[in-house]
Amino acid sequence: MEPIRTTDPTQINFRAKFELTGKVIVITGACGLVGRAFCEAVAQFGGKVVVADIAQANPKAFAQQLSERNNVQCEGFELNVAERKSVIALRDFVFETFHSLHGIVNAHQNKSHLVFEPFESVSDDNWDTVMDVNLKGTFLMCQVLGSSLAENGGGSIVNIPSTYSVVAPNQNLYKGTSLGCPAAYSASKGGIDALSRYLASYWAAKKVRVNMITPHGVWNNHEAQFESNFAQFSPMQRLSYNHEVASALVYLLSDASSYVTGDNMLVEGGWTVW
Numbered sequence: 249m250e251p252i253r254t255t256d257p258t259q260i261n262f263r264a265k266f267e268l269t270g271k272v273i274v275i276t277g278a279c280g281l282v283g284r285a286f287c288e289a290v291a292q293f294g295g296k297v298v299v300a301d302i303a304q305a306n307p308k309a310f311a312q313q314l315s316e317r318n319n320v321q322c323e324g325f326e327l328n329v330a331e332r333k334s335v336i337a338l339r340d341f342v343f344e345t346f347h348s349l350h351g352i353v354n355a356h357q358n359k360s361h362l363v364f365e366p367f368e369s370v371s372d373d374n375w376d377t378v379m380d381v382n383l384k385g386t387f388l389m390c391q392v393l394g395s396s397l398a399e400n401g402g403g404s405i406v407n408i409p410s411t412y413s414v415v416a417p418n419q420n421l422y423k424g425t426s427l428g429c430p431a432a433y434s435a436s437k438g439g440i441d442a443l444s445r446y447l448a449s450y451w452a453a454k455k456v457r458v459n460m461i462t463p464h465g466v467w468n469n470h471e472a473q474f475e476s477n478f479a480q481f482s483p484m485q486r487l488s489y490n491h492e493v494a495s496a497l498v499y500l501l502s503d504a505s506s507y508v509t510g511d512n513m514l515v516e517g518g519w520t521v522w
Contacts, residue, residue: 251506251507262504265502265504266293266498266499266502266504267502268293268294268295268351268498268502269294269295270294270296271294271295271296271350271501272295272298272342272346272348272349272351273295273296273298273352273353273501274298274300274338274342274351274352274353274389274393275290275297275298275299275300275353275355276300276301276327276329276353276354276355276356276385276389277300277354277355277356277357278297278299278301278305278307278355279299279301279305279306279307279310280305280355280356280357281466281468281490282355282408282463282466282490282493282494283355283356284310285490285491285493286353286355286494286497287310287314287322288314288491288494289494289495289498290353290497290498290501291314291315291317291318291320291322292318293498293502294320295320295351295501296320296321296322296346297311297320297323298323298324298325298341298342298345298346299311299314299322299323299324299325300324300325300326300327301324301327302326302327302328303326306324307324307325307326307327308323308324309324310324311323312324321346323341325338325341329354329356329381329384329385329386329388329389330380330381330384330388331388332388335388335389335392335393336392338393339393339396342393343396348400349393349396349397349400349403350397350403350404350501351403351404351405351406351501352394352397352403352404352405352406353405353406353408353501354385354386354389354405354406354407354440355408356381356385356386357381357382357408357433358377358378358381358382359378359382359429359430359433365430367430367431370431370432374430374432375432378430378432378433378436379432379435379436379439381436382437382439383436383439383440383443386407386440386443390443390447390458394447394451394456394458397451397454397456398454399454401455402456402457403457404456404457404458404459404501404505405444405447405456405457405458405459406459406461406497406501407440407458407459407460407461408440408460408461408462408463409437409440409441409444409462410434410462410463410464411462411514411516411519411520412429412433412434412437413437413440413441413462414441414462414514414520415519417429418481420477421474421477421478421481422474422477424473425471425473425474425477426471427470427471427474440460441460441512444458444459444460444510445510448509448510449510457500457505457506457509458509458510459500459505459508459509459510459512459513460511460512460513461493461496461497461500461513461515462513462514462515462516463488463493463516464488464515464519465478465482465487465516465517466487466488466490466493467487467488467489467490470487481519481522482517482518483518483519483521483522484517484518486517488515488516488517493515496513496515499513500513
């Protein structure tokens with residue numbers, strides 16, 4: 249939507265700028281911790297959600313629940329973001345079902361199988377697995393579906409890098425816990441940041457806005473020692489919650505952020521200010 253050319257703010261319905269009613273939004277990793285909150289927020293603001301995730305996550309069942317709960321059309325799609333044919337099938341499904349596309353949220357990620365593996369022993373296969381899902385998956389989604397936005401009047405893309413694409417992991421955070429962060433995760437997320445900035449410039453004239461949300465420390469029943477460690481290094485002295493990340497998504501997908509592109513919105517409790 250073209251912004252109103254005015255300097256009179258009384259002509260603007262600021263509340264309506266945040267609405268997503270009628271917009272078709274594809275969300276990958278949609279059944280994950282943050283992905284579920286993303287889907288719920290978009291649906292509550294009236295968006296039609298394409299819930300895309302791996303088959304094991306049962307995205308079709310979640311889409312049905314989302315649709316019934318919010319009285320808006322939502323559809324599930326079983327997706328492998330690292331396979332081009334699967335991403336192409338998703339694009340075809342979206343246009344066959346909704347005949348339009350307004351936003352893409354790349355919330356998929358992979359790092360869990362490397363949490364306990366030190367850098368010195370990371371195998372080529374494990375490195376490639378993380379890169380294929382995180383970075384290549386985001387590339388494919390932007391290329392295949394993002395190109396459709398560029399060809400059809402624009403839209404919004406939101407990618408999810410990481411605090412560890414902004415700063416390095418503080419290894420003291422993991423002391424006394426079973427947790428950790430693999431190098432492949434940081435490297436892949438750094439690539440997402442660079443790709444997002446490139447595309448923000450590349451597609452700006454096509455009215456495609458490309459932005460990022462960087463969450464950090466999203467609570468998921470963490471062990472007590474990790475929560476205690478985290479509080480020592482965070483200015484806000486606590487972990488975040490997935491719903492706190494989702495509020496930022498509504499802004500970046502909606503017309504409220506009509507003059508924002510290439511931005512990385514840090515939802516990390518001030519972690520990187522120190």
